[in-house]
Amino acid sequence: MDKIKDDRDGIDLKSAFAMVSHDIKNSLGILLKFIGTISESSEMEGCAGIQQCADMEYEVRRINNNLVKLLTLFKVEEGVYLLNVDAHSVKDFLDEALLEHAVIMRQKGIEYDIECDHDLYWYFDRNLMMGVMGNAISNALRYTGDSIRLTAEASPHGLTIGVEDNGEGFPSNILAQQNGFMNPESGFITNNTGLGLFFTQTVLDLHQHDGVRGRVELANRADADGGVFSILLP
Missing domain, CATH: 1.10.287 (Helix Hairpins)
Structure with a gap:
């Protein structure tokens, strides 16, 4: 024994x-x-x-x-993950992120659109960010009505990637407590274990520039129904 x-x-x-x-x-x-x-x-x-x-x-x-x-x-x-930050075409990145869900969107009749400058490039770890985008798109497909839209725009503050749906939008209590919604205990997504949120937070913490880390912002669309999940990379 x-x-x-x-x-x-x-x-x-x-x-x-x-x-x-x-x-x-x-x-x-x-x-x-x-x-x-x-x-x-x-x-x-x-x-x-x-x-x-x-x-x-x-x-x-x-x-x-x-x-x-x-x-x-x-x-x-x-401590064995080697961060691989390099310059990538943001448009190609968004195309690839949606391609993974193409069959599901087609079968469910969900339309999509991408708004991004073809000349826009940014530095990030492609594999890690693909996981973040996969999580965001998957959640958008769960709650949307019949369409999603991906957007990307650069500014002096960094790169903003938006994942929009035309569902019911984010609850007002979540929007009012943005600082804590990334915690698994927040109940941000119903029936979610919190793994996706923890993964997203970990990935964004790894993307830093001049002491500024990546982050997420939530909003509801001003021009229509639905929510906007925005990823900000410095």
Whole structure:
């Protein structure tokens, strides 16, 4: 019994978690390819189950993205994540971020628009920011009516990327307490574990320039129904 106990005490649970998470993520990637094939066939054949395919892909992709966030947070916590900040075309970045959700948007009849100067470039870690955008777009798709819009604009204060929807907008109590909404306990998003918010905050904390860190701002659209989730990078 003592030998068994000693062996168990020597298990590195963090390493085991990382290995199992990688394995699950790879399996989910294969599953997503299968779902994509089924979805394309369903669309071509006019299958009545197309909505179920869209819902299934949304949930599997959400699980996969959460695993990616966990693995990234694990690397940041262990001090082994190498921040890769470089200049990127913001328009290409936004196009790629939406492309990941293209099938779901098409199947659910959600229209989209991108407003961004083709010559706009900014410095950021593309992989980390893609995770932040994926979380923001996923939430917009959950609460929108039938459209979302991505915007990007540079100013002396930094780069502002907006994710807009035409749903019911943010509750007034959340808008009134912007300083605390990023805390998992805030209840910012119903049925959300807070992982997406924690990941977003961690990524934005890593993006600093002259002592200024990235941040998020919330607002409701002035010209129509819906909310605006704005990411500000220095």
